[in-house]
Amino acid sequence: MDEHVVAVQRATLKDLNPYLTNILIVGAIIGKQKPRKFTDAKLNVHGVLRAVWNFTLRDSVKDYINVTYWGSAEVIFQANDKFNVGDVVALINPIIKIRNLDDISEQFLPMVTSPYSLTLTEKSTLIRHEANVEYFSSLLKFPTKPLAGFVPLRDIHNSGSSIQGYVNILVVVKGLSEIRNVSSRNNNETYTIRTVDVFDHTSPSLKLEIWENHIIQRSEHWIPKQTVLFITDLKIQWSNFQRQFIARITGCTIITENPNGREAQMLLNYAKDAPIETYDIVDQIINSLPDPNLIQNVMNVKQIHDKLNDFNGEIKHFTAVLYTFISNLDLDGLSKTLSIKCGKCKMEMKSSRCVNSECPTVFENETADPEFNFDIKLTLTDHTGSLKNCRLSGHPAEQALGCTAREFSNMSDDEKGILKWKYLLERCAVYIAVIFVGRKSPIISILKISLTNSLEVSRRLAVY
Structure with missing residues (x-):
């Protein structure tokens, strides 16, 4: 030398x-x-x-x-x-x-x-x-292109097919999949792949596929909601398997981690408290809605289905009151009724353990009481049809069942059965919010449930 x-x-x-x-x-x-x-x-x-x-x-x-x-x-x-x-x-x-x-x-x-x-x-x-x-x-903190030239993820989802060439994005890491190996069609070669979920202030998710080993190694240090990435010259492609647009690294791509710049700092500030899970976004929208008692728009199940089928992307949510029977409500069986999140990082827990490898409860053995929330799916039925997978959660669920999620978790099956039969096959006034998140199927969230009587039903229910 x-x-x-x-x-x-x-x-x-x-x-x-x-x-x-x-x-x-x-x-x-x-x-x-x-x-x-x-x-x-x-x-x-x-x-x-x-x-x-x-x-x-x-x-x-x-x-x-x-x-x-x-x-x-x-x-x-x-x-x-x-x-x-x-x-x-x-x-x-x-x-x-x-x-x-x-x-x-x-x-x-x-x-x-x-x-x-x-x-x-x-x-x-x-x-x-x-x-x-x-x-x-x-120098690694300085982007190779102007930060302000990024394409919002919302535009990728809405107009991905019209994007010609490559795009630049400014995003925050949302989550990282497990690293997996896939074989070529003739099984002559094995490739390593990792999918990284990213988000920005316009969209809660974009899937980024990484096939390059050195970038996969770099991603081991990326922390959800804390690592900002400015990624230049990405290729946008439609995935038939995932039914959405995804991004892929190209030979032209440069990734700048936590870049210097006002735009990156603003995005990081947003990410700290941003709702990034679909249900978190739904709950945020619900909290911004007026008191359910003020909802006067009475609809039946068929009208709800008709409105969903006519969805054109312009309406983000709507509310309605339905007078229906609750035809399916499994509180004491095998159906999921609770969402349990880590008290430290707020990510979902499985088998009483946090799934976030970066959480202090995992790598530093810190302790934190888990957070219990209702997450109940039920079916509403009237003379025009059924509305499945309606979500009853949060404060509306506590009001309807008369207990907290943690109290419910300690109940016996007999006690849960008593709660179930309070509403199952009974005529109820159900206040709902139908919320569209991205291009996925809408979330039908229940804002309030109350038992009703024949007089109120006959007075308010439209006949078709």
Whole structure:
């Protein structure tokens, strides 16, 4: 290494020109791609595979450049394994080339500010740089495109099919799926994939599919509701399996974690208390509605179904009063009646354990009493039909059943049965809110239930 350093001249990216030779450039890797193997008829005389690897280097806020490293497959794949995004490296004796923006290869590389590209060969050296690491690492917080140019997730869901090319998004991590392996159709190759759920101030969710191992490794450090991501040049595709638009990383993508900028800070402030689960969003909308006793719009089940079928995306919610029988209410059987969340991180608990690996109750053994909430599904039936999967939760459920969710959890089956038969097959006045969240089926939430009498029914129920 010392022999190289003595002979070379230190340069920065803004100093580059095609006539410079034997130089040393230091910067932080801000993005990289998978290396690719190939055979070279001229050089592959002994059966040695060649390979090429691309990464993006930055040495100042304004200057970043794409680097192409050519060599034997062994050398290139070792370099790819050794150097990751965030590492500060020194490039010794790279070749400086003027970029040809019409070259097809430019379409598959990240957008950079330099008019040049760098090429590494067997005559070049790539090593880790140990000096001034703090400065170069700070460059990872600066986005490579203006933050204000992001596309809101709402626009992706509403107009994804019309999006041409790539998009930039500014989002917060909502959740991370388990890392899984999938095989190619012919089972010749196995790929690793992770789906990351992200959100912003316009939409509670967008699925981001990651197939790149180095990004999957980076995602291990992402924390739900705390990690902001500015992701450039994503591909938006429709998933027939998930029945929604999803985002996929491309060779052009650069991910900036917790970027500097007002927009990122505003989003982070929003994320701290933002409702990100569907039912949390529904509950927030319900809390903003007027007193259920003020609802005067009487409808029957058929009218509700007709309105749902005519949904055009403009109405976000509507309310109504129904005079119906409760034809299905399983409080003492196998149906789910309670939602139990961690008292610390507010995520769902399973088998009395928090499922959030980042929760202090998991990795620091802190204790917190779980939160119990009603989450009951029931069916409303009148002379025009049935309305299934109506949700009774929160304060309306406590009022209807006359107990808290925690008290209910300690009841015997006989006690739960007594509560069930208070309403099952009885005529009730049911106040509902029908709420549309994204493109999913609407949530029908019950705001109030009360037993009613024949006089009130005959006076208010429309006959069809």
